[in-house]
Amino acid sequence: MLRVAVLSVHTCPLACLGGWETGGMNVYVRELSRELGKLGVATDVFTRRQDPELCSVVALGENARVVHVDAGPPRHVDKYAVLDYLSEFACNVQRFRYFHGVRYDLVHAHYWLSGRLGTLFHEHWGVPTVAMFHTLAQMKNRVAQDAAELEQQIRIDIERRTMTTVDRVIAATDVDKAQMVSEYGAHPRSIDVVPGGVDLAMFRPGSQTEARAALGLGSERVLLFVGRIQPLKGVDILLRAATELARDGSKLRVVLVGGTAPGLRGQVSDEEREMTRLRTLTVELGLERQVRFEGAVAHDRLPLYYQAADLTVMPSTYESFGLVAVESLACGTPVVASRVGGLTTIVRDGANGALVPWRNPRLFADKIRPILRDEGLRRALGRGGLETASRYGWSRVAERTLDIYDAVLSRRLAARASIAE
Numbered sequence: 224m225l226r227v228a229v230l231s232v233h234t235c236p237l238a239c240l241g242g243w244e245t246g247g248m249n250v251y252v253r254e255l256s257r258e259l260g261k262l263g264v265a266t267d268v269f270t271r272r273q274d275p276e277l278c279s280v281v282a283l284g285e286n287a288r289v290v291h292v293d294a295g296p297p298r299h300v301d302k303y304a305v306l307d308y309l310s311e312f313a314c315n316v317q318r319f320r321y322f323h324g325v326r327y328d329l330v331h332a333h334y335w336l337s338g339r340l341g342t343l344f345h346e347h348w349g350v351p352t353v354a355m356f357h358t359l360a361q362m363k364n365r366v367a368q369d370a371a372e373l374e375q376q377i378r379i380d381i382e383r384r385t386m387t388t389v390d391r392v393i394a395a396t397d398v399d400k401a402q403m404v405s406e407y408g409a410h411p412r413s414i415d416v417v418p419g420g421v422d423l424a425m426f427r428p429g430s431q432t433e434a435r436a437a438l439g440l441g442s443e444r445v446l447l448f449v450g451r452i453q454p455l456k457g458v459d460i461l462l463r464a465a466t467e468l469a470r471d472g473s474k475l476r477v478v479l480v481g482g483t484a485p486g487l488r489g490q491v492s493d494e495e496r497e498m499t500r501l502r503t504l505t506v507e508l509g510l511e512r513q514v515r516f517e518g519a520v521a522h523d524r525l526p527l528y529y530q531a532a533d534l535t536v537m538p539s540t541y542e543s544f545g546l547v548a549v550e551s552l553a554c555g556t557p558v559v560a561s562r563v564g565g566l567t568t569i570v571r572d573g574a575n576g577a578l579v580p581w582r583n584p585r586l587f588a589d590k591i592r593p594i595l596r597d598e599g600l601r602r603a604l605g606r607g608g609l610e611t612a613s614r615y616g617w618s619r620v621a622e623r624t625l626d627i628y629d630a631v632l633s634r635r636l637a638a639r640a641s642i643a644e
Contacts, residue, residue: 224286225628228327228344229256229268230337232312233305236268237281237289247546248357250522251419252333253283258420258621260287264628267325269316271305272297292316303375305336313340329628333357335378338385351390351631356382358543359399361406362564366540368454371493383407390631393417393624395544396565415627418568419544420617426526426553428609434531443474444595447532447556449525449547450539452481452497457538457561459504463584464536466508468592475513480528482519529554533595538579538587542566549615552576552608557601559590575607 229252236253256266265286272291281289292315295308320326330352332341338354345352360374360382367373386392386409394400394416403409435441446465450456458479465477479501482494498516505514520528529535535551537560544565548558552569558576560566570576577590594601 224263224265225329225632226265226325226327227259227267227628228316228330229266230330230332230340230344231268231270231334232294232309232336232340233271233302233334235270235273235289235291236283238273247419247544248333250546251355251357254420254422254617255621255624256287257284258617259625260285261618262621262625264625267327269312269319271295271308271312273299290316290319292319302336303377306339306377309336309340313343316340316344329353329632331355331628332385332389335360335381335385338389339381342385342388345389351635352388353391353393353627353631354385354389355393355395356385356403356543357395358541359402359406362402362541362543363455366455366563372454386413390635391415391627393627395419396568398564398568399543417620417623417627418565418615419546419549420620421546421549421553421612421615423553423612423616425523426529426550426612428555428605429526429530431530434527437527438478438531440476440478440531443476445476445478445532445534446591447478447480447528447535447551448537449480449520449528449535449550450537452479452494452501454497455540456481457540457582458501460538460582460584460587461536462501462504462508462510462514464538464587464591465510465513467585467588468595469510469513471592473592473595477510477514478517478528478532479514480517480520480525525550526554529556532556533601534559534576534591536587536591537561537566538582539563539566540582545569548576549612553612553615555605555609557594557604557608559587559594569611571607571611573604575604575611 231252236249238249256268259266268289269292271294275297277291279291292312294312329350330341330344332338332354334357341352341354360378363374386407392414394414400414400416404411448461529551535556535558539561542564548569551558552575558570560570562578562580570578572578579586579590
């Protein structure tokens, strides 16, 4: 049986979604590991312990489990602070291997922090390594609005070194791949494109009336946002666009799904600061009665929100993929999104939603307005969304990923055979 060590150092695939550092990557690691397990791949996901009460090993599904590794204090810490605990993390992964007598055939590292350890295990274990970054520091810095949003140079350096060291890099889209080549000098032949996925059994169309009743929503038009509460997600653009729409007399409800992580030791977290900013803006715009802040929502309840909404709005300044868009489309709910990153490969103008050039509330309102007014158009876009989402099932993602594993392992065996001759 093929055994894979999956590294998700800074965030656990079991964590509740919507926080500052929990989102699409958590879903990706969890669901891919489960699907690989179904394909007969033994998958151990190593992640830093952030709760002292958690079991050390938690089953994800057939042949798949999460291993909580002690490294630093058992609580959330900033991702850059995690750098100080990577040595402890690596040592405790080694102890786990020795104690359980496990040998891994391949390492799959997710995110730059995991990439740093992936290159270490690549050397010490003598096994091939695959890396996926999910977001890129260079691209985030291009859209940063102030110094606080800038990623540090050490992250960029680790991303670049990882790209040149591992056996294969997985990009979420062709756009993601092109950015690695142009911004980091990565070799295009070392990068494979495998998109994110969606659980098509969970995310599917349902009764809008029943979903709204379950969520306590009325008959007004519902605009939905799902994601982390960060400036780059552009929630302020959605709020300002809602103001434009309200001037037309539109009866709207804006539902914001995304949680905040409380500050540590009396400190105010970045999420709390952004949430405060958005609540203040909501009052300034006179939208107190129209906007509903839901906080973090369990993943299995998200379909209710998509089913209840008329539109999902994604005013992001950067998305390497766009999992929320795929989830919404799988529920038959059209998406209006920024024309950035991976969103341009998922959302199609006039087919399953609309794309908006850059951060302009009026342009978002202009795209949203006709879709809200025309029920026939919404239904047509919803049907187009279902067709789009059907191509993103997790089983396809897992099969494509396993093909990459097999190719990497085959090349490693061929290289060893060549040296032996």
